[in-house]
Amino acid sequence: MKNLKTIISFLLIVLLSIPGIIYSQNYEQTSENTKIRSEFKPGWAISTKVTTLGPGLEIVKSFSRTFNVRVGGTYLDFSVSKEFENIKVEGTADFDLQSYSLLGDVFITKNLHFTGGLIYNLSEEYISARPINSFNIGHITVGPEELGSLSIKVTPEKYCPYFGIGIGNPISYSKVFSINMEIGALYHGYPKIDMEATGMITPTASVIQEEIIENNLKSFNLFLLATIQLSIKLF
Amino acid sequence: MKKSSTLFKIASIGFLIAIILTIPSCKKLTNLTEGTKLIIDYNLIKTSFTIKFYDAATGILIGEAEDNRSVDVTIFGQNANDVLDITGTQPITFHSAEGFLALAINPDVTPSLTNPAKFTIVTHLDGYLTNSKAITVYKEGNYIYDIYLVDINNPPNGVSRISNHSGHSNNEGVVEEDIIVTTPNGMATVTIYAGTILKEGNGNPCTGTITVNLAHFSNLEYESLLAFPGGLETTVNMPDGSVDEGLFFSAGFISLDVFDENWSTADSAYIHAVNMQMFVPEETYNSSTLGGVADGDILPLWSYNLNEGTWDFELNDTINATDKGLFEVISNTWHFSYWNWDWFWGEYCPEGLEINFHSEDYTCDCYWLKATITNPYNGAYMMSSWFYACNNEPVRLLYVPAFFPVNITFTGYCNGLYTELDYYYIDNLCAADILDITLYSETIGSNVLFEISGYCPNNPNFEVRPTLGVWFRPANNWCWQYAFMYNGYADICNVILGEPYVFGVVYDGHWTEYTVTPDYDAYIYQELELTDDICTNVLGL
Numbered sequence: 001m002k003n004l005k006t007i008i009s010f011l012l013i014v015l016l017s018i019p020g021i022i023y024s025q026n027y028e029q030t031s032e033n034t035k036i037r038s039e040f041k042p043g044w045a046i047s048t049k050v051t052t053l054g055p056g057l058e059i060v061k062s063f064s065r066t067f068n069v070r071v072g073g074t075y076l077d078f079s080v081s082k083e084f085e086n087i088k089v090e091g092t093a094d095f096d097l098q099s100y101s102l103l104g105d106v107f108i109t110k111n112l113h114f115t116g117g118l119i120y121n122l123s124e125e126y127i128s129a130r131p132i133n134s135f136n137i138g139h140i141t142v143g144p145e146e147l148g149s150l151s152i153k154v155t156p157e158k159y160c161p162y163f164g165i166g167i168g169n170p171i172s173y174s175k176v177f178s179i180n181m182e183i184g185a186l187y188h189g190y191p192k193i194d195m196e197a198t199g200m201i202t203p204t205a206s207v208i209q210e211e212i213i214e215n216n217l218k219s220f221n222l223f224l225l226a227t228i229q230l231s232i233k234l235f
Numbered sequence: 236m237k238k239s240s241t242l243f244k245i246a247s248i249g250f251l252i253a254i255i256l257t258i259p260s261c262k263k264l265t266n267l268t269e270g271t272k273l274i275i276d277y278n279l280i281k282t283s284f285t286i287k288f289y290d291a292a293t294g295i296l297i298g299e300a301e302d303n304r305s306v307d308v309t310i311f312g313q314n315a316n317d318v319l320d321i322t323g324t325q326p327i328t329f330h331s332a333e334g335f336l337a338l339a340i341n342p343d344v345t346p347s348l349t350n351p352a353k354f355t356i357v358t359h360l361d362g363y364l365t366n367s368k369a370i371t372v373y374k375e376g377n378y379i380y381d382i383y384l385v386d387i388n389n390p391p392n393g394v395s396r397i398s399n400h401s402g403h404s405n406n407e408g409v410v411e412e413d414i415i416v417t418t419p420n421g422m423a424t425v426t427i428y429a430g431t432i433l434k435e436g437n438g439n440p441c442t443g444t445i446t447v448n449l450a451h452f453s454n455l456e457y458e459s460l461l462a463f464p465g466g467l468e469t470t471v472n473m474p475d476g477s478v479d480e481g482l483f484f485s486a487g488f489i490s491l492d493v494f495d496e497n498w499s500t501a502d503s504a505y506i507h508a509v510n511m512q513m514f515v516p517e518e519t520y521n522s523s524t525l526g527g528v529a530d531g532d533i534l535p536l537w538s539y540n541l542n543e544g545t546w547d548f549e550l551n552d553t554i555n556a557t558d559k560g561l562f563e564v565i566s567n568t569w570h571f572s573y574w575n576w577d578w579f580w581g582e583y584c585p586e587g588l589e590i591n592f593h594s595e596d597y598t599c600d601c602y603w604l605k606a607t608i609t610n611p612y613n614g615a616y617m618m619s620s621w622f623y624a625c626n627n628e629p630v631r632l633l634y635v636p637a638f639f640p641v642n643i644t645f646t647g648y649c650n651g652l653y654t655e656l657d658y659y660y661i662d663n664l665c666a667a668d669i670l671d672i673t674l675y676s677e678t679i680g681s682n683v684l685f686e687i688s689g690y691c692p693n694n695p696n697f698e699v700r701p702t703l704g705v706w707f708r709p710a711n712n713w714c715w716q717y718a719f720m721y722n723g724y725a726d727i728c729n730v731i732l733g734e735p736y737v738f739g740v741v742y743d744g745h746w747t748e749y750t751v752t753p754d755y756d757a758y759i760y761q762e763l764e765l766t767d768d769i770c771t772n773v774l775g776l
Contacts, residue, residue, distance in 0.1 A: 137277075137279065137323050137773055137774065138319065138320075138322055138323025138324045138325070138772070138773040139319050139323055139324065139325045139341065140279050140319070140323040140341060140342060140343075141343070142279060146279075200275045200276050200277070200278070200279075201273065201274065201275050201276075202276055203274040203275070203276055203698075203700055203722070203723075204271075204272070204273055204274045204275070206274070209271050209272070209274075212269075212270045212271050213267060213268065213271060215270075216267050216268070216269055216270070217267065
């Protein structure tokens with residue numbers, strides 16, 4: 001875990017220090033190339049994106065050729081159900097994905113950039129299981145409701161640092177449309193587990209059990225965030 | 236170019252770090268529930284019955300300590316098919332363990348006043364007289380019953396028994412000389428006349444040496460009435476085919492078993508009836524005349540249905556006064572059974588009068604108490620009933636005789652409780668009155684939380700929180716007290732901390748006990764290894 005923190009700290013330092021370096025370098029380049037390149041004008045763009053946290057919208061503000069700031073959000077609510085006939089149980093996974101982001105792009109070439117920032121992650125995942133048939137326990141028939149159901153809610157930490165690398169630009173300097181693709185890792189800390197159970201399996205949802213699952217999830221603290229983004233330059 | 240190359244390298248490293256860190260996280264997800272357990276509350280049972288089987292002479296639980304005997308129990312009656320072990324199994328024959336048996340009613344059946352649950356427990360144990368207990372409950376709950384069994388070779392006070400081997404019959408089952416057998420106390424005599432043909436139930440003749448086992452149960456002695464086969468609260472089959480519940484006022488009871496030299500049991504007599512004569516003590520109470528027994532009183536005779544634990548009405552006999560100042564009754568029979576001369580009292584109420592227990596020095600909030608009801612006329616035992624009483628919460632005795640005066644005694648057993656009066660006289664147990672009883676406690680113990688989790692050795696990821704009765708006693712005496720465990724927790728009251736106690740649970744004919752010294756944290760945790768039968772056949776593991 002120490003290694004991980006060290007790596008993230010390093011990457012963040014690198015990320016934060018790059019804009020200045022790059023900008024100063026680019027500024028010199030820009031000056032030299034003034035004659036052959038059009039003059040940069042900071043602009044605004046709006047974009048739609050599809051991410052592994054769901055689809056969303058973003059507002060992009062370019063400050064220089066090498067630095068953008070993006071503010072946006074994503075939302076996706078969907079569920080998947082499956083009946084496991086062999087054990088007569090219906091399993092459901094509900095994904096309530098919602099996030100708000102404040103990101104900065106730092107371009108190291110014309111179309112290659114690092115992106116870093118903070119994501120306010122309100123995503124939650126619910127995994128539930130309930131019996132679909134009555135069961136016989138000895139000579140006693142137990143109905144599905146009496147047997148009960150179990151649900152587990154996985155909640156990551158809300159404030160998540162993000163670091164990624166992308167190809168393209170969410171705001172074009174010369175065209176109306178632009179495309180950006182990005183892949184990165186979202187550090188969401190140690191997810192919190194909340195269990196709820198009804199019926200006979202009520203005691204399964206104990207604090208001790210929650211702690212065991214939280215412990216099992218401790219190494220799952222990064223989320224792979226992939227993004228494809230289409231932007232329209234506003235002005 | 237060099238700059239781009241460096242930056243590209245940095246980017247690549249960043250990208251790789253992101254991927255590498257994420258991949259192992261995904262792998263770990265497959266073990267999300269590693270180390271967790273499926274824990275269930277096994278609380279399906281709404282109505283349970285704990286039966287304790289005692290030796291009537293010694294008062295010791297049958298099967299206790301080094302005694303490994305187990306009482307076999309079969310169930311008959313209206314709800315026989317709904318009677319289960321506390322775990323939900325339904326064997327053909329139930330078996331006690333350590334003297335305890337835990338039964339239940341299938342939760343699909345909800346007993347009510349209009350539709351009570353009724354069944355009869357019939358016991359079988361080698362060397363003991365068969366006994367039975369008719370049980371009727373009209374509401375869900377936990378019930379305790381005591382059944383006293385008579386050891387043939389060590390009968391209790393008031394039971395006089397003889398085994399006679401003097402008779403002989405030929406190959407056709409014809410008795411060659413009169414067989415006259417009288418109990419040692421002289422109260423009962425049976426005569427099988429010469430020429431009588433004795434046959435088994437399948438029609439085969441009883442041949443060779445004839446053994447007659449005859450026992451007389453006193454209708455006044457407490458121990459013999461406790462062990463009265465079928466109990467005095469009973470179910471009877473009337474001549475018109477109707478089934479009735481009520482209470483016997485006994486004039487006496489004899490058990491008559493006849494065997495041939497192969498120990499085949501004689502079922503019936505032919506050619507001549509078997510003559511039975513029994514003396515009736517003058518202190519006997521005749522409930523049909525509401526007074527003492529008298530010459531010329533009509534006395535019904537009942538025979539015992541060994542298989543179903545019910546009594547069948549046979550005929551009405553007449554009591555005669557003898558020249559010795561005693562009363563006697565004489566009857567003839569063509570079949571062998573338990574024979575019982577009793578007046579039947581069918582006036583009952585499902586809920587008796589309210590009893591309000593209260594005490595200022597209550598050690599526990601609630602107690603299991605036993606009410607013992609006796610006849611004020613002659614002090615004869617009539618019935619007893621366990622019930623759960625809480626401070627200032629009125630309780631009612633269930634299924635008690637109506638319109639009949641009784642004396643009632645309350646005992647807490649083992650928990651040091653006593654009442655202000657030794658007994659309370661009640662005119663009518665079914666009256667709409669409230670009886671206030673002040674309880675006093677000799678011992679002041681502490682409350683202990685006793686927790687049990689059950690597990691199956693073949694599946695450590697499964698845990699059961701049981702709901703069943705817990706028995707406990709100080710390690711240095713055998714006086715068991717009862718508490719009820721719900722979802723793995725039992726609040727056990729009146730325990731002396733720092734003293735060793737034995738805690739036990741019974742299920743599926745299996746007894747598990749723990750010897751523990753409750754510490755000052757007043758908490759005990761134990762694991763219960765469930766039997767293979769329960770793990771496999773009940774829980775399906």
